[in-house]
Amino acid sequence: MSYRSGRDAFLQGVRALIPLTPGVIPFGLVTGIMAIKLGLSPLTAMGMTLLFYSGSAQMVALQLLDTGVLPMAVVITALVINLRFVMYSASLAPYMHRMPRRKLWPLTYLLSDQSYALCTLRYSSGEMGRFAHHYYAGAALAMWLCWQLSVLAGVCLGTGIPESWSLSFAIPLSFLALLIPAIRNLATLGAALAGGMLAVCAAGLPYNLGLIIASIGGIVTGLVIENWRNAGGPEVRP
Amino acid sequence: MSSDLSLWGIFIAVGLGTFALRLSFIGLYGRLRVPPLLQRALAYVPASVLAALVLPAVVYPGGQGALVLANPQIPAAIVAAWVAWKTRSTVLTLAVGMAVLWAGKFLLG
Numbered sequence: 481m482s483y484r485s486g487r488d489a490f491l492q493g494v495r496a497l498i499p500l501t502p503g504v505i506p507f508g509l510v511t512g513i514m515a516i517k518l519g520l521s522p523l524t525a526m527g528m529t530l531l532f533y534s535g536s537a538q539m540v541a542l543q544l545l546d547t548g549v550l551p552m553a554v555v556i557t558a559l560v561i562n563l564r565f566v567m568y569s570a571s572l573a574p575y576m577h578r579m580p581r582r583k584l585w586p587l588t589y590l591l592s593d594q595s596y597a598l599c600t601l602r603y604s605s606g607e608m609g610r611f612a613h614h615y616y617a618g619a620a621l622a623m624w625l626c627w628q629l630s631v632l633a634g635v636c637l638g639t640g641i642p643e644s645w646s647l648s649f650a651i652p653l654s655f656l657a658l659l660i661p662a663i664r665n666l667a668t669l670g671a672a673l674a675g676g677m678l679a680v681c682a683a684g685l686p687y688n689l690g691l692i693i694a695s696i697g698g699i700v701t702g703l704v705i706e707n708w709r710n711a712g713g714p715e716v717r718p
Numbered sequence: 719m720s721s722d723l724s725l726w727g728i729f730i731a732v733g734l735g736t737f738a739l740r741l742s743f744i745g746l747y748g749r750l751r752v753p754p755l756l757q758r759a760l761a762y763v764p765a766s767v768l769a770a771l772v773l774p775a776v777v778y779p780g781g782q783g784a785l786v787l788a789n790p791q792i793p794a795a796i797v798a799a800w801v802a803w804k805t806r807s808t809v810l811t812l813a814v815g816m817a818v819l820w821a822g823k824f825l826l827g
Binding site: 502503504506507510520524527528530531532533534536537540541543545551554555558559560561562563564565566567568569570572573574576577584585588589591645646647649650651652653654655656657658659660661662663667668669671672673674675676677678679680683690691694695696697698699701702703706 | 722724725726727728729730731732733735736737739740741742743744745747748752755757758759760761762763764765766767768769770771772773774775776777778791794795798799802803806807808809811812815816819820823
């Protein structure tokens with residue numbers, strides 16, 4: 481469908497985001513709580529949230545800061561986690577690249593898993609007409625607000641939660657909730673198994689090298705399985 | 719935890735880097751092509767990196783590769799993975815995983 485006005489498209493975008501909030505709010509709460517638990521001041525925690533605007537990278541960075549790895553390793557690991565944005569960027573580029581910079585840059589900063597998921601199919605079908613960017617802006621801004629407010633709520637709750645609740649376990653649990661949907665076939669399953677087991681074996685290595693080695697090992701395993709399936713399975717050949 | 723200054727340094731570096739990743743193809747449209755192998759490799763980043771984060775954090779509750787025998791995090795993670803697979807819900811995964819962990823801690827005393 482195409483929209484009557486920019487305002488209409490923007491509000492439709494906001495409305496499309498609302499069903500996704502139950503998956504976002506708990507993750508934001510946990511992120512805020514963890515940031516405070518690990519000793520960040522509320523101001524630093526919110527500065528981090530604004531600068532990152534990426535929940536998984538933020539959780540990873542918090543966990544690594546807590547284990548005391550080198551700052552460079554924190555930066556590299558967080559950026560590796562965010563490499564998926566390169567894929568999103570490549571996929572949205574044909575529709576967005578013509579915008580003037582003063583609009584393009586803020587909308588680019590607002591690019592998230594959720595706003596990408598909501599907009600990519602609609603952009604490529606061309607069904608949104610000339611107000612497509614308004615729809616994107618509505619969905620992306622609503623997502624941003626939902627994320628910032630849930631982290632802020634977590635920051636406010638932070639110190640009120642006792643140690644005996646073992647809340648730090650919520651970090652691996654929230655990664656688990658992201659990991660399971662990422663396993664879609666044999667190749668991604670192999671990547672996850674190899675990455676996980678290598679990381680367990682290499683956990684004693686300094687400077688977080690274990691995570692980097694395990695990630696590369698997982699990616700290579702995924703590629704090898706993909707090649708092997710494409711070469712060996714006659715059913716996938718045209 | 720590092721000093722405040724180095725923390726802000728890390729955050730600004732990640733923030734700028736993440737913005738650059740988001741902008742990459744949109745900003746350089748028509749001038750940048752991903753090699754096909756890299757594009758295929760990127761598809762395996764989430765599964766391998768997330769698994770590499772989850773497994774050690776579950777197996778070594780004290781951090782830094784110290785194995786603990788009575789570790790209620792392992793059954794909690796297995797049940798949570800099953801819930802995540804069945805429901806695809808972050809809320810339920812977190813709630814059930816934490817509940818199993820608390821039950822395990824209670825049983826172990």
